Amino acid sequence: GENVEQHPSTLSVQEGDSAVIKCTYSDSASNYFPWYKQELGKGPQLIIDIRSNVGEKKDQRIAVTLNKTAKHFSLHITETQPEDSAVYFCAASVTGTASKLTFGTGTRLQVTL
Amino acid sequence: SQTIHQWPATLVQPVGSPLSLECTVEGTSNPNLYWYRQAAGRGLQLLFYSVGIGQISSEVPQNLSASRPQDRQFILSSKKLLLSDSGFYLCAFRDRGLDGYTFGSGTRLTVV
Numbered sequence: 001g002e003n004v005e006q007h008p009s010t011l012s013v014q015e016g017d018s019a020v021i022k023c024t025y026s027d028s029a030s031n032y033f034p035w036y037k038q039e040l041g042k043g044p045q046l047i048i049d050i051r052s053n054v055g056e057k058k059d060q061r062i063a064v065t066l067n068k069t070a071k072h073f074s075l076h077i078t079e080t081q082p083e084d085s086a087v088y089f090c091a092a093s094v095t096g097t098a099s100k101l102t103f104g105t106g107t108r109l110q111v112t113l
Numbered sequence: 114s115q116t117i118h119q120w121p122a123t124l125v126q127p128v129g130s131p132l133s134l135e136c137t138v139e140g141t142s143n144p145n146l147y148w149y150r151q152a153a154g155r156g157l158q159l160l161f162y163s164v165g166i167g168q169i170s171s172e173v174p175q176n177l178s179a180s181r182p183q184d185r186q187f188i189l190s191s192k193k194l195l196l197s198d199s200g201f202y203l204c205a206f207r208d209r210g211l212d213g214y215t216f217g218s219g220t221r222l223t224v225v
Contacts, residue, residue: 034212041221044203044216051212
């Protein structure tokens with residue numbers, strides 16, 4: 001089955017700096033790669049996703065890049081703000097009726113003033 | 114609009130007691146439904162998923178079971194809880210034809 005590794009496990013940046021979180025996946029058939037943000041005591045929320053036919057996607061301060069050959073994808077957050085502090089999860093799946101997301105272990109991002 | 118409801122938010126149960134967590138979805142039909150467990154400081158582990166009423170797939174052998182008695186209702190159960198069942202349980206749904214999951218707010222279960 002799919003295996004997703006995520007690094008780093010914790011990340012501390014100063015407000016205004018950029019943050020980068022990296023993930024690798026094992027199943028070359030995976031074609032859907034979402035990123036989730038989880039605030040304390042809440043369920044994860046989808047913040048951005050990318051499909052295998054695209055190399056990069058951007059939404060305001062958030063961008064995701066995908067390298068299918070190397071089987072890795074990354075989340076980039078620019079101009080970080082204190083409200084970006086949360087746990088971020090990457091995930092991967094093969095789309096279809098019975099698709100199942102496999103998640104990375106999470107990155108705790110702390111944005112300091 | 115689509116919403117997902119999960120309850121209770123917190124639960125403290127003694128070892129050996131039964132468990133029933135319920136999840137309901139509104140604003141969609143025939144969704145895929147999922148139960149995930151999140152241990153402290155760890156990622157999300159898929160426990161069960163369902164592509165239709167009465168259709169349950171189990172991802173890991175464990176002390177838990179799941180049922181889908183109605184199209185938009187997903188129940189996680191146990192006959193006798195173990196200490197190792199403690200964790201944060203998340204229900205999620207996926208619309209047919211879409212790829213993204215929507216998660217509920219979770220249930221924090223503590224088995225004592």
